[in-house]
Amino acid sequence: xxxxxxxxxxxxxxxxxxxxxxxxxxxxxxxxxxxxxxGFAFLIMIVSGVVLYVAPRGRVANWxxxxxxxxxxxxxxxxxxxxxxxxxxxxxxxxxxxxRVLVHYVCSRPARPRARLRExxxxxxxxxxxxAGTIGELPPFSGIEKVNTAIKDYWExxxxxxxxxxxxxxxxxxxxxxxxxxxxSFADMMTAFEEAGYPxxxxxxSISEFARHHRVSPKExxxxxxxxxxxxxxxxxxxxxxxxxx
Numbered sequence: 001x002x003x004x005x006x007x008x009x010x011x012x013x014x015x016x017x018x019x020x021x022x023x024x025x026x027x028x029x030x031x032x033x034x035x036x037x038x039g040f041a042f043l044i045m046i047v048s049g050v051v052l053y054v055a056p057r058g059r060v061a062n063w064x065x066x067x068x069x070x071x072x073x074x075x076x077x078x079x080x081x082x083x084x085x086x087x088x089x090x091x092x093x094x095x096x097x098x099x100r101v102l103v104h105y106v107c108s109r110p111a112r113p114r115a116r117l118r119e120x121x122x123x124x125x126x127x128x129x130x131x132a133g134t135i136g137e138l139p140p141f142s143g144i145e146k147v148n149t150a151i152k153d154y155w156e157x158x159x160x161x162x163x164x165x166x167x168x169x170x171x172x173x174x175x176x177x178x179x180x181x182x183x184x185s186f187a188d189m190m191t192a193f194e195e196a197g198y199p200x201x202x203x204x205x206s207i208s209e210f211a212r213h214h215r216v217s218p219k220e221x222x223x224x225x226x227x228x229x230x231x232x233x234x235x236x237x238x239x240x241x242x243x244x245x246x
Contacts, residue, residue, distance in 0.1 A: 034094040041087035048080035053148055056155030062208065063165040065217030066155075171208045171218050175200060178207045182225040189225040196224055 051068050055061060061073035133141040165171060170181050179189040190200050198214045211218045
């Protein structure tokens with residue numbers, strides 16, 4: 001009686017076969033790649049979206065050198081935007097390879113007519129409600145914006161009233177202009193910075209570049225400049241002159 005061969009047993013090497021057939025090398029799976037890329041991009045967008053939701057306003061984040069996992073608000077914004085582009089590209093690739101499946105899912109009528117029409121209409125209505133409710137600031141979508149505003153206002157609570165920059169453009173000002181904003185002379189500010197270990201190499205450098213170079217926040221530099229007694233450099237020159245005259 002002959003032994004009945006199945007599909008799986010036909011692929012197995014016969015006993016004693018010294019050279020079994022090598023498994024066929026698989027090609028790159030574009031469908032799997034599209035699915036994994038979509039998932040990773042979506043994960044990055046979730047993480048960066050949560051960080052940006054709780055982040056302070058830009059004038060506060062840049063002034064206080066606010067960071068999460070070593071990245072500032074601008075870096076998180078760039079990451080969120082790049083992840084969005086990656087997500088769009090991955091979803092487009094996913095739809096390209098699974099277009100027939102999607103059309104079949106929407107248009108098929110396995111048990112009764114219009115079996116998928118209700119789901120399609122429900123998804124469209126939900127999308128329209130979310131978009132219209134967010135734009136029109138209707139509840140419960142307006143609560144999301146209120147919570148976001150409350151979080152951003154929280155970052156600006158500072159007993160020393162230093163959470164905000166004295167001006168929107170002060171961070172782009174050069175060092176002499178920054179000294180004027182701090183209400184001290186440039187010589188006094190240079191003395192304070194050098195004593196704190198922040199030597200001034202280029203006076204025309206913006207305060208944001210100077211802060212990044214020395215890994216300190218503009219807020220700390222502003223407080224350091226204002227801590228210098230007014231006219232300290234003039235007092236030093238006067239004492240030196242007296243010593244020379246004596």
